[in-house]
Amino acid sequence: MALKYCPKCGFKLESKSAACEECGFDLTSRIEKLKQSQEIENEKFADFTQRALAWLIDITIVLVIIIPLSIYVNFGLFYIFTNIYLFTIGFFYFWLLESITKGRTLGRMILKIRAVNEKTLKPATIINYFINNVTKSTPFLPFDLLVGIYANLNSTGIMKKRLRIVQNITEIAIIKEKNYAK
Numbered sequence: 001m002a003l004k005y006c007p008k009c010g011f012k013l014e015s016k017s018a019a020c021e022e023c024g025f026d027l028t029s030r031i032e033k034l035k036q037s038q039e040i041e042n043e044k045f046a047d048f049t050q051r052a053l054a055w056l057i058d059i060t061i062v063l064v065i066i067i068p069l070s071i072y073v074n075f076g077l078f079y080i081f082t083n084i085y086l087f088t089i090g091f092f093y094f095w096l097l098e099s100i101t102k103g104r105t106l107g108r109m110i111l112k113i114r115a116v117n118e119k120t121l122k123p124a125t126i127i128n129y130f131i132n133n134v135t136k137s138t139p140f141l142p143f144d145l146l147v148g149i150y151a152n153l154n155s156t157g158i159m160k161k162r163l164r165i166v167q168n169i170t171e172i173a174i175i176k177e178k179n180y181a182k
Contacts, residue, residue, distance in 0.1 A: 044121070045161055046113040046174040055136070057107030062090045062137060090137025098129040108174075118161055118173040128170040135166055 005012055007030060011022035019026055046054075066085045097105045102123040103114035115132065117124045124132070135144040148164035161173040 044175050046111075046176055048163065050111050050113050050176075051163065051174050054105065054107035054111045054113060057110060058094065058105045059090070059137070061106055062086065062093050065089055086137050091133055094133040094136050095130055098124075098133065099126045103129070103172075112177040113174055114177060115172050115174055118171045121173075121175060124170065124172050128172055132166055132170045132172050135164070 006020035006023060006025055006027070008025040009020060009023040011020055013020065013027070018028055018031075063086075066089055069085055069089075094105060098115055101109070103116050108114055115124065115129070116122060117128070135141050144164045144166055148162060148167065151165055151168060152162050162168055167173065
């Protein structure tokens with residue numbers, strides 16, 4: 001993000017100006033401070049790799065529960081019941097753990113990240129965690145992710161705060177533990 005107006009005279013600046021074209025005010029120190037503050041802001045949020053790894057750990061835990069259940073209980077209807085179990089057990093795994101542990105699942109605990117209210121960096125409400133987890137263990141997760149990435153694009157690339165469209169609704173962000181406001 002660049003400075004839009006000169007802090008001295010208010011002249012509208014070009015996007016990559018190092019000095020104001022109107023009054024000659026040196027903008028380099030202001031631009032550097034702006035970049036540093038953005039880097040600090042971005043440091044709060046977990047990146048895509050951390051989020052994906054946490055989800056993979058969590059979905060593996062869910063599958064360890066579901067696969068034996070599907071094999072021994074379904075009597076040949078493996079595929080249909082596996083999907084029902086995956087959604088039900090997966091949803092409750094994510095929702096209950098996030099609600100009880102203030103935004104953490106086992107995968108997030110391992111990677112030291114958590115889901116919080118984006119504005120306060122404190123735990124979200126149980127309802128927000130509920131809504132946030134509706135697509136996590138369904139075939140709709142890739143759609144949620146792709147639409148979310150597209151919806152959250154800005155001029156500098158993908159926003160760090162949100163990747164899924166459901167996160168736009170719930171205002172939940174995934175942050176690194178060290179930035180958690182207790």
